[in-house]
Amino acid sequence: MTTTRPSLHLLNFGRMRWDLGNMVPGHLDGTWGSIPFPGFLITGSEGRRVLIDSGPDRRHIAEPWFDQPPDAPVRQEMQLELVPEDDPEVQLDACGLSPQDIDVVVVTHTHFDHAGNVALFPNAEPVVHRDVYTESIGRQLPRTDSSAGTPRYRIIDSDFQLTPEVTLLVTPGHCPGHLSVVVTLPGTGTVILSIDAIYSRANVTAGVYSVAQDPDQAKRSGDRLLALARETGGLLIFGHDMEQWRSLRHPPEAYY
Numbered sequence: 023m024t025t026t027r028p029s030l031h032l033l034n035f036g037r038m039r040w041d042l043g044n045m046v047p048g049h050l051d052g053t054w055g056s057i058p059f060p061g062f063l064i065t066g067s068e069g070r071r072v073l074i075d076s077g078p079d080r081r082h083i084a085e086p087w088f089d090q091p092p093d094a095p096v097r098q099e100m101q102l103e104l105v106p107e108d109d110p111e112v113q114l115d116a117c118g119l120s121p122q123d124i125d126v127v128v129v130t131h132t133h134f135d136h137a138g139n140v141a142l143f144p145n146a147e148p149v150v151h152r153d154v155y156t157e158s159i160g161r162q163l164p165r166t167d168s169s170a171g172t173p174r175y176r177i178i179d180s181d182f183q184l185t186p187e188v189t190l191l192v193t194p195g196h197c198p199g200h201l202s203v204v205v206t207l208p209g210t211g212t213v214i215l216s217i218d219a220i221y222s223r224a225n226v227t228a229g230v231y232s233v234a235q236d237p238d239q240a241k242r243s244g245d246r247l248l249a250l251a252r253e254t255g256g257l258l259i260f261g262h263d264m265e266q267w268r269s270l271r272h273p274p275e276a277y278y
């Protein structure tokens with residue numbers, strides 16, 4: 023049996039400018055800033071390649087709001103700043119891989135900046151929480167039924183160890199069925215990907231973890247991730263924190 027050196031690559035799926043008060047209401051209202059759209063590639067000791075989120079639909083690169091009418095308010099409220107290098111295919115290429123090489127795509131939730139390219143990976147099994155699947159299949163999530171007539175999606179209902187290195191945590195609040203991720207690496211140790219359960223350091227400082235459908239659940243989920251980071255001494259990577267994102271390793275560098 024061959025073993026691969028486990029690794030975590032941070033992928034850049036673009037960025038956008040908007041009023042940061044959308045993320046930390048009551049604290050940053052009226053302050054415009056740029057936030058990253060992160061993705062994560064984990065190669066496990068068994069050689070399986072797991073992609074966490076797939077970024078905004080690649081069509082946003084050529085035409086930022088291709089899917090919105092000319093007078094849509096979102097065009098003023100969110101300034102998408104995507105460049106060709108943000109395409110998932112280009113990001114994977116920087117890691118020496120192509121979309122065909124991905125074995126699993128974790129759909130943490132289906133907001134536009136996280137799940138726009140699920141269908142781009144022909145050999146991947148998408149993994150999604152049941153609440154997200156029920157809400158999104160056939161809408162934000164493509165139908166990829168197999169010839170046997172059963173969905174190719176792996177649908178989970180609770181925390182789930184996906185590979186020896188990757189555990190999915192159910193962290194609802196931002197939306198039902200939201201997933202965060204714990205990655206365990208031989209050198210780096212524990213890395214916690216909060217995704218949108220905690221947007222940024224400013225959210226922790228303010229005690230507002232997420233602009234959420236369910237604020238009480240969001241608080242519990244945020245507290246859970248912060249406690250886990252304390253217990254493990256792990257690296258907690260926030261969902262949309264430009265200052266932190268810039269300070270982290272990006273391809274060709276990685277975490278091992």
Ligand SMILES: [Zn+2]
Pocket residue numbers: 133135136218261262
């Ligand atoms: Zn997000």
